[in-house]
Amino acid sequence: MYPIQRNRRLRSSASLRALVQEFSLSPNDFIVPLFVIEGNQIKEEIPSMPGYFRMSTDHLSKQVKTLWSLGLKSVLLFVKVPDALKDNLGTEALNPEGLMQRAIKTVKEAVPEMVVMTDVALDPYSSFGHDGIVEGGKIVNDSTVKVLSKMALSHAQAGADVVAPSDMMDGRILNIRKELEAANFTETVIMSYSAKYASAFYGPFRDALDSAPGFGDKKTYQMDFRNRKEALIETQRDLEEGADIVMVKPGLAYLDIIRDLREEVAAPIAAYQVSGEYAMLKAAAEKGWLDHDQIMLEQLLSFKRAGASLIASYFAEEAVKLI
Ligand code: PBG
Numbered sequence: 001m002y003p004i005q006r007n008r009r010l011r012s013s014a015s016l017r018a019l020v021q022e023f024s025l026s027p028n029d030f031i032v033p034l035f036v037i038e039g040n041q042i043k044e045e046i047p048s049m050p051g052y053f054r055m056s057t058d059h060l061s062k063q064v065k066t067l068w069s070l071g072l073k074s075v076l077l078f079v080k081v082p083d084a085l086k087d088n089l090g091t092e093a094l095n096p097e098g099l100m101q102r103a104i105k106t107v108k109e110a111v112p113e114m115v116v117m118t119d120v121a122l123d124p125y126s127s128f129g130h131d132g133i134v135e136g137g138k139i140v141n142d143s144t145v146k147v148l149s150k151m152a153l154s155h156a157q158a159g160a161d162v163v164a165p166s167d168m169m170d171g172r173i174l175n176i177r178k179e180l181e182a183a184n185f186t187e188t189v190i191m192s193y194s195a196k197y198a199s200a201f202y203g204p205f206r207d208a209l210d211s212a213p214g215f216g217d218k219k220t221y222q223m224d225f226r227n228r229k230e231a232l233i234e235t236q237r238d239l240e241e242g243a244d245i246v247m248v249k250p251g252l253a254y255l256d257i258i259r260d261l262r263e264e265v266a267a268p269i270a271a272y273q274v275s276g277e278y279a280m281l282k283a284a285a286e287k288g289w290l291d292h293d294q295i296m297l298e299q300l301l302s303f304k305r306a307g308a309s310l311i312a313s314y315f316a317e318e319a320v321k322l323i
Contacts, residue, residue: 023304025297025323027071030316031117031270035208036060036103037080048204049275050282052314054080057103061110070320074115076164076312077103080209081124088134090125093151101158108159117191118155120148120176121167129206129213131167131221139221145172149179152190156180162189162245168196168221177242191270192243195231195257198222201250201276208275231257232264239267245310250274252299255306262307271308273299278314293322 010020035046035054042056055063064075079099085092092098100118107116121131122144128134132144144167152163153176163180165172173192180188198219206212223230235246246265248258249272261269281299285292296315303311313319 023301025300025304025319027320027323028073029300029304029309029311030072030320031074031076031310031312032067032072032316033076033078033312033314034060034063035078035080036099038082038099046204046208048207048279049314050279050286051318052208052278054208057106060103060106064107064110064114067317068111068114070317072316072320073113074117074162075107076117076119077107078119078205078209079103079124080211083210086125086127088127090122090133090147090151093122093125093147094154096154096157098154101154104155104158104160115161116159117162117164118160120152120155120163120165120172122147122151123167123211123213124209126211128215129211131218132169137215141169141171144169145175148172149175152176152188153179153183153185156183156185156188160188162191164191164193164247166193166196166249168193168218168223171241173238173241173243189244190242191245191247192238193249193272194235194238194243194246195254195261196222196247196249197225197254199225199250199253199274199276201253201274204275204279225253228257228260232260235261235265239265243267245270247272247312248308250277251303251311251313252277255302258303258306258308268309269307270310270312271303271306273303273311273313273315275314281315293318297322 010016037054039056043053043059046052104116107114123131130139132139155163245268247270248254251271251273258271284290300319
C-alpha cells in the first residue's frame with residue numbers, strides 16, 4: 001500500500017527498467033518472409049509494401065547472406081509463379097526444377113545453416129487463385145491434401161528444413177507427416193498455420209504474388225474471425241496430426257488467440273505479422289503520423305508478451321538493426 005509501495009520505483013532509471021523487463025526481442029525470434037520471382041538481376045518493390053521486394057534467385061542469395069550476418073536464422077519462402085504455369089491442380093508446385101525448389105537450393109548454397117521454411121499451399125500455382133483444387137465452384141479438400149503432401153515432400157527433397165502449410169485444408173498435417181515419414185524425411189519440421197483467419201489483412205501479399213482469388217473468397221477454409229475457441233480445436237488437431245510448431249495469423253488483431261493458445265498448448269507458437277499490418281505502419285509513417293521505429297518495436301514485442309516464441313515479420317531486418 002502507498003507509500004510503502006510505490007509502483008514508479010522500478011521505473012526510475014533506464015538501467016533499472018532493463019533489469020526488471022519481462023520480455024525482449026532477439027534475432028532468434030524472427031522468421032523472414034521472402035518473395036522469389038523468375039529471372040536474373042531482378043529486385044522489384046511491391047507497391048503496397050514499400051521497402052519490400054520480389055527478387056530473383058541471384059538477389060535471394062545475397063539477401064540471405066545479409067540476413068545471416070544480422071543474426072537472423074530463418075527465412076520463409078514464397079514464389080510468384082508465371083501465369084502460363086498456373087492450372088487448377090497446381091501441377092507446377094511438384095516440379096523438382098520449379099522456382100520454389102531452386103530457391104530452396106539457392107538459400108542452402110548461400111548459407112547452409114539458415115533454416116529454410118517453405119509455404120505449402122496451391123494459391124500461387126492455381127489458375128483460380130485458391131489454396132486448393134476447384135471442382136464445381138467448390139474448393140475440394142481431400143484431393144487437395146494429396147497434392148499438398150507431394151508438394152511438401154518435394155520441398156523437403158530440395159532441402160527445406162521446415163514446411164509450412166498455409167492452406168487450412170482438413171487433414172493436411174497428418175497426410176504431409178505420413179508422406180515425409182514414408183520417404184524417410186523424419187527430421188523435417190512442420191510449422192502449421194493452425195489458426196489462420198480469413199482476413200482482409202492479406203491484401204498486399206496477394207498483390208506481391210498476384211495470387212488473389214479469381215472468384216469468391218477463402219471463407220470455406222480459413223477461419224471466421226468471429227470465433228475464438230475454434231482456434232484451439234484447429235491447433236490441437238494439428239498437433240495430434242504431427243505439427244511441431246503452430247501459428248496464429250494475422251498477428252496484431254489476434255493477440256488474444258496467441259494468449260489462449262499459449263495457455264493451452266506446450267508447442268512453440270509462431271505469430272505472423274502479415275502484409276496488411278506492414279502496409280498500415282508504412283503508410284502512417286510516410287504521412288508522418290506515427291514514429292515508424294518505435295511503433296514497429298512496440299508491435300513486435302507485443303507478440304512475445306502475448307506468448308509467441310517466433311514472429312514471421314516483414315520488419316525483421318529493420319528490427320534487428322535496432323535491437
Ligand atoms: C498463402 C498465404 C497467404 C499468406 C501467407 N500464405 C495468403 C492467403 O492465404 O490468401 C498471407 C501473408 C501475408 O499477408 O503477409 N496461402
